[in-house]
Amino acid sequence: MALNAGGLALVVGLTSIAYGSLDMARPSLSEISLGVAELPPATSGPGSQYVYQRLQTPDRTAIYTSDGTLVATMTDGARTGHIIGPPRTFEEPRFTKAKVHTDVYVHLAPKVWRAGAEQEQWFVDWLEKTRTEKPRDVLETAFQYTYGASPEKDSSGQQIAGDAAFGPLSDTDPDGRAENSDFYDYLGVSWTFPDKREKPAAAHILSLDCSGFVRMVYGYRMGFPLLGTNTKGPGLPRRAYAIAAFGPGVQLMENRGTRPRELDRLFPGDMLFFNAGPVQGANIEHMGIYLGVDDRGHHRFISSRSQANGPTMGDLAGESILDGTGYWALRMRTARRV
Incomplete structure (x- = not known):
């Protein structure tokens, strides 16, 4: 330390x-994004x-x-x-x-x-x-899976945190990583959901894809209910598109198939959704967690990405910001607060 x-x-x-x-001259994020106004009695x-x-x-x-x-x-x-x-x-x-x-x-x-x-x-x-x-809150928990993060075990000796990969090398993309790494794959344990039972894949242990990362943080670590399938129900579905479309909580802006302009509605911890596919529109293929406005004035997020091989707030293979003309800024579509 x-x-x-x-x-x-x-x-x-x-x-x-x-x-x-x-620097106390800088307004706090709470003053910027959470709102301060005349108080009621x-x-x-x-x-x-x-x-x-x-x-x-x-x-x-x-x-x-x-x-x-x-x-x-x-x-x-x-x-x-x-x-x-x-x-x-x-x-x-x-x-x-x-x-x-x-x-x-x-x-x-x-x-x-x-x-x-x-x-x-x-x-x-x-x-x-x-x-x-x-x-420990959502944001600090999320950073327990970034590059070089130290392993952490629970009282039973199970590793629950530490540097996470995105997934094993892809069989179809020589420069990419395979998806389908959920939190139970990272843990290396079988899991019974209300709607399905799953077993971990050996090649995916200590790995988290984009929605697997969010489910690890909000679900396994913070205790939000989880589903095993992509259906509407009392918990977070498995994939990003399902969480965006009919997941629990509040949708903060409509998915119009273009980048939203309502970034001022975002609070730290909000789930963000992106069209990372080859065809632009309302499709959702990626998600992350909003961090807030960085020291350069940009809306920054953290997500688990294939090219970065795991969770990052960094700018490898695209700046992790929502404003400007970068890859992720142009592909953001909507956000949800659970």
Whole structure:
């Protein structure tokens, strides 16, 4: 570990996550993307220590302390909670000079949010526990699978994190990697879904394709329900196109078959979907996780990609940004918050 910007830096392989002071003249990501406005009067009830404000597009509730400090944002129809915490920095210097500074932590609430849930005891208890105990969130978990990330095992000795490949060399593309590496392939264990039972493929152990990476982070690690097939149901389907079309949560913009212009709707942790196929249009062949605005002013994401051979926020074989005229920017189609 080393000091970075006046704080503590946690180094995961060749990826650095730094916690500490930032340039206070720079607006925080919470001020930029989560919205700050005039607050309503305080309410009474279980959550009366906070002040709540309703916002739109998408419909959501912003939660403040009585002095106007933003604490969290909860989106209607989604379990994702955006909790404000100590500033930190995500970077992957081997593959990009860009850094993402953020004070937003992405956690899953035990229930889907709806307007008025701030007065329910489950939410008050969950918010307090999350703010106090500070469990590992979606973004930090995602970086546990980037290049050079150190292996991590659970109490049974099962490796649950560490540098992930995209997949074995492809039999059909001499320069590419094979898909079909789900989280259970990475783990090397059989898995029973509500709709299917699967066994790991030996060649895919410690590998995650694009949707497998997202399912590992949100499903296996964070506890969101998972499906084994590409059907609509109470969980994340297997493939990117199915998650985009009828997965759980809130679709943040319509898939019109062209790049969306509503990037200001995105919060860290949102699932992003791309047309990475040879024919342009509304088809979805790739997905990733939104990180936020980087220190160069670009909307940056992390995804597991064949040419990068695993999860990366870097710019190998295409910049990992949504604005501009790069490969991925032109191919983004929609986004979803689970």
